[in-house]
Amino acid sequence: MEVQNVxxxxxxxxxxxxxxxxxxxxxxxxxxxxxLYCKTFPKSLxxxxxxxxxxxxxxxxxxEIIETISSLCRKLGHQSPELQVFLNDLPGNxxxxxFKSIPCFLxxxxxxxxxxxxxxxxxxxxxxxYERLFLAETLDFVHSSYSLHYLSQVPHGIESNKGNxxxxxxxxxxxxxxxxxxxxxxxxxxxxxxSEELVYGGRMVLTILGRRNTxxxxxxxxxxxxxxxxxxxxxxxxxxxxxxxxDSFNLPMYSPCVEEVKxxxxxxxxxxxxxxxxxxxxxGTNDDYxxxxxxxxxxxxxxxxxxxxxxxxxxxSHFGGEIIEELFDRYAKYFGEYVGKERSxxxxxxxxxxxxx
Amino acid sequence: MEVQNVxxxxxxxxxxxxxxxxxxxxxxxxxxxxxLYCKTFPKSLxxxxxxxxxxxxxxxxxxEIIETISSLCRKLGHQSPELQVFLNDLPGNxxxxxFKSIPCFLxxxxxxxxxxxxxxxxxxxxxxxYERLFLAETLDFVHSSYSLHYLSQVPHGIESNKGNxxxxxxxxxxxxxxxxxxxxxxxxxxxxxxSEELVYGGRMVLTILGRRNTxxxxxxxxxxxxxxxxxxxxxxxxxxxxxxxxDSFNLPMYSPCVEEVKxxxxxxxxxxxxxxxxxxxxxGTNDDYxxxxxxxxxxxxxxxxxxxxxxxxxxxSHFGGEIIEELFDRYAKYFGEYVGKERSxxxxxxxxxxxxx
Numbered sequence: 004m005e006v007q008n009v010x011x012x013x014x015x016x017x018x019x020x021x022x023x024x025x026x027x028x029x030x031x032x033x034x035x036x037x038x039l040y041c042k043t044f045p046k047s048l049x050x051x052x053x054x055x056x057x058x059x060x061x062x063x064x065x066x067e068i069i070e071t072i073s074s075l076c077r078k079l080g081h082q083s084p085e086l087q088v089f090l091n092d093l094p095g096n097x098x099x100x101x102f103k104s105i106p107c108f109l110x111x112x113x114x115x116x117x118x119x120x121x122x123x124x125x126x127x128x129x130x131x132x133y134e135r136l137f138l139a140e141t142l143d144f145v146h147s148s149y150s151l152h153y154l155s156q157v158p159h160g161i162e163s164n165k166g167n168x169x170x171x172x173x174x175x176x177x178x179x180x181x182x183x184x185x186x187x188x189x190x191x192x193x194x195x196x197x198s199e200e201l202v203y204g205g206r207m208v209l210t211i212l213g214r215r216n217t218x219x220x221x222x223x224x225x226x227x228x229x230x231x232x233x234x235x236x237x238x239x240x241x242x243x244x245x246x247x248x249x250d251s252f253n254l255p256m257y258s259p260c261v262e263e264v265k266x267x268x269x270x271x272x273x274x275x276x277x278x279x280x281x282x283x284x285x286x287g288t289n290d291d292y293x294x295x296x297x298x299x300x301x302x303x304x305x306x307x308x309x310x311x312x313x314x315x316x317x318x319x320s321h322f323g324g325e326i327i328e329e330l331f332d333r334y335a336k337y338f339g340e341y342v343g344k345e346r347s348x349x350x351x352x353x354x355x356x357x358x359x360x
Numbered sequence: 361m362e363v364q365n366v367x368x369x370x371x372x373x374x375x376x377x378x379x380x381x382x383x384x385x386x387x388x389x390x391x392x393x394x395x396l397y398c399k400t401f402p403k404s405l406x407x408x409x410x411x412x413x414x415x416x417x418x419x420x421x422x423x424e425i426i427e428t429i430s431s432l433c434r435k436l437g438h439q440s441p442e443l444q445v446f447l448n449d450l451p452g453n454x455x456x457x458x459f460k461s462i463p464c465f466l467x468x469x470x471x472x473x474x475x476x477x478x479x480x481x482x483x484x485x486x487x488x489x490y491e492r493l494f495l496a497e498t499l500d501f502v503h504s505s506y507s508l509h510y511l512s513q514v515p516h517g518i519e520s521n522k523g524n525x526x527x528x529x530x531x532x533x534x535x536x537x538x539x540x541x542x543x544x545x546x547x548x549x550x551x552x553x554x555s556e557e558l559v560y561g562g563r564m565v566l567t568i569l570g571r572r573n574t575x576x577x578x579x580x581x582x583x584x585x586x587x588x589x590x591x592x593x594x595x596x597x598x599x600x601x602x603x604x605x606x607d608s609f610n611l612p613m614y615s616p617c618v619e620e621v622k623x624x625x626x627x628x629x630x631x632x633x634x635x636x637x638x639x640x641x642x643x644g645t646n647d648d649y650x651x652x653x654x655x656x657x658x659x660x661x662x663x664x665x666x667x668x669x670x671x672x673x674x675x676x677s678h679f680g681g682e683i684i685e686e687l688f689d690r691y692a693k694y695f696g697e698y699v700g701k702e703r704s705x706x707x708x709x710x711x712x713x714x715x716x717x
Contacts (some may be wrong), residue, residue: 087481094462126483126485129459129484135481136481239671
């Protein structure tokens with residue numbers, strides 16, 4: 004087992020875990036694209052991938068969609084429809100690197116598929132998906148993987164969550180409520196924005212980092228944020244971080260359970276939820292790593308880097324850049340102790356919906 | 361007079377000359393956008409800027425379009441239509457810098473115009489405009505400034521153009537013919553691609569670096585390429601550049617005259633040419649600079665940098681990077697002698713056309 008295959012701390016940022024998520028989502032994608040194409044055999048399809056990031060897997064979901072359409076058109080003896088793809092992420096995302104890889108990506112599909120590969124136009128659309136991004140009623144399909152657990156802002160009214168940086172066992176009861184309220188507001192707003200942009204009958208497939216337990220305070224997997232908070236508290240106790248700074252820091256992320264997501268979709272009302280499933284990504288335990296002959300230190304290093312990639316910008320903007328090296332050294336130590344003891348897994352929610360008429 | 365206002369050697373690369381071109385093109389833009397909007401009062405308009413580059417003027421043409429639409433809708437008491445803007449350039453263009461400037465750009469328009477500013481979605485579309493870039497029949501308006509004088513390739517059959525790097529007084533007669541043939545083929549192909557992408561009645565405003573004389577060998581303005589060839593020949597004679605290397609190098613650029621462009625549009629047949637005009641951008645002479653109290657050295661430096669910005673990548677890929685510093689030192693010397701003597705101006709062709717039914 005290779006290091007990159009066992010670490011799934013924050014799958015959105017980790018190449019191989021993200022790849023695994025895409026593979027899990029494949030049947031959802033196939034069903035949605037097949038449905039969209041076979042309903043009217045359109046001459047073109049407009050597709051958006053929201054929170055596309057920039058890395059070796061950015062174009063993977065587009066590949067899956069191209070494969071599905073090519074295979075459909077081969078079976079039906081049709082000419083492939085034209086595809087307009089919008090890759091969306093925040094304006095600070097590295098679109099240059101994605102764009103430089105597109106000619107090679109398209110050439111490969113052209114060579115592999117020949118006439119079954121229709122024109123495919125890949126654009127970058129910078130902006131927050133908590134705003135309108137596309138012309139009204141122009142999109143056929145929206146995909147988003149590992150992005151919608153990011154909230155539009157830190158929830159209000161959680162000043163009492165001192166010493167913690169997220170929902171923790173020691174958080175006051177108002178904290179999980181405030182996080183849920185923020186998620187409900189953000190996700191409902193996301194649904195209403197996308198319903199303006201999708202055509203009638205348009206489809207959406209979303210994957211979110213979620214949880215199984217309806218009580219968000221009950222921890223069901225390796226809690227990276229608690230390990231990070233522990234590291235910060237150590238630094239406070241040694242005078243390296245200002246206590247007030249830690250007390251006022253909370254991460255703008257939320258992992259919902261199935262029931263919460265279902266309730267929001269139903270109440271918002273623009274979409275019919277076709278199916279929602281949960282699946283786990285397992286990062287194993289120390290025993291597994293030993294069996295599989297993986298260097299333990301490498302795992303710790305990679306796990307620590309992953310969390311750093313997710314949280315660094317938020318930490319730097321709040322605490323300043325000086326504390327980062329020290330903080331992640333401490334994090335790596337705690338993470339090492341954790342990985343040695345317990346199996347850690349990540350719960351994923353995947354859902355497929357259709358825009359109502 | 362400031363240096364940036366007098367240098368227009370290669371306006372596509374030079375910030376302020378490009379700005380001047382946009383201002384000249386303003387009335388063309390206004391007419392086209394007004395026509396498009398007032399014909400059917402659409403709820404949305406899709407616009408592409410081809411060869412947008414990356415710099416402080418990249419969004420200038422989009423600003424002009426937004427101004428025109430806001431002003432129209434104010435007069436008519438309409439709600440502004442939604443705008444989809446595609447900024448196109450080659451995949452190596454620095455889209456990241458453009459994207460980072462978009463939130464501020466939109467915020468400024470929102471503040472200035474309030475309710476008259478409708479939703480505006482700005483995407484990046486990487487790729488060559490000598491390929492299809494957009495879904496069939498989805499664009500309302502195409503703009504391109506200072507890009508279409510770049511050919512898709514160096515013309516074939518000009519091996520005899522030894523010692524020159526472009527059409528020169530000493531070029532064999534086949535050279536201007538080969539350049540014209542390549543331009544005819546590229547421009548006709550460009551028109552056919554865009555006619556597939558534009559809706560019926562869609563508009564196109566193009567500005568090209570052109571010439572007044574129908575004979576391309578007759579030089580009517582400061583010939584930067586001849587000064588660059590002169591510098592290269594010096595380096596060949598001193599053994600610093602391989603003669604065979606110089607003999608096999610030709611720039612993939614062509615400046616057409618009005619008659620050539622008209623003939624191609626007519627023969628290709630997809631567009632009705634509404635109007636074509638020529639205008640000059642004047643870089644003045646040494647006398648002007650002295651009158652206007654501009655440092656002569658500064659002018660030479662800036663002029664040399666401009667040509668370097670245009671030609672460096674092509675020169676490096678052919679000659680290697682080692683010769684560049686020396687080459688542009690020599691170029692600056694020749695350019696200084698030239699600017700001291702003669703008025704140099706650039707001829708621009710601007711045209712507005714409509715896609716036929």
